[in-house]
Amino acid sequence: MHTLRLMHTDDLPEIMDIQLQVYTDALQETSQVIAQRLEQVPDLAIVAEDQQGICGYLFSYRSQRGAITPLDGEFVEPPHSDCLYLHDLAVAPRALKRGIGPSLVKHKLGIARKAGLQHCSLVSVQDSASFWQRMGFKTQHTSSSNQVSALASYGVPAVYMHRTL
Numbered sequence: 001m002h003t004l005r006l007m008h009t010d011d012l013p014e015i016m017d018i019q020l021q022v023y024t025d026a027l028q029e030t031s032q033v034i035a036q037r038l039e040q041v042p043d044l045a046i047v048a049e050d051q052q053g054i055c056g057y058l059f060s061y062r063s064q065r066g067a068i069t070p071l072d073g074e075f076v077e078p079p080h081s082d083c084l085y086l087h088d089l090a091v092a093p094r095a096l097k098r099g100i101g102p103s104l105v106k107h108k109l110g111i112a113r114k115a116g117l118q119h120c121s122l123v124s125v126q127d128s129a130s131f132w133q134r135m136g137f138k139t140q141h142t143s144s145s146n147q148v149s150a151l152a153s154y155g156v157p158a159v160y161m162h163r164t165l
Helices: 009-022 031-040 100-114 129-134 145-152
Strands: 003-006 045-050 053-063 083-091 119-125 158-164
Touching (some): 009 031, 100 119
């Protein structure tokens, strides 16, 4: 059993611990970057919590379809957003196979729909594309040099994915 809630600054140590457990060295983001993201979009940073503490999290922000955030990149919200960008979803290994990832994503998709956004996009890494496909996302071909450069910043195979809301 888990509950979802907005992320708080005092959650950051547990979030950093989950990041260390889940992502390869190439994908580790600094605590300063993570704290900055929470400060930028406190209304769109959520955690899943169970009896043992934080067991998953998801950062997102309002964006434009086709815009790809590079690793360690700042969240840049345009004046007229049409897309919710999911930047970082992680579930603690101790909490896998309990539906926490889908729960976090479905919650965010509901928020995006209520806000009138028409799209949702993300970058899939570490062979997670099949998870995202089950959540309704499809791989998108990147054509602009900005998109290609942003994907290359991950230093691992990375795929841009999208779904209509």
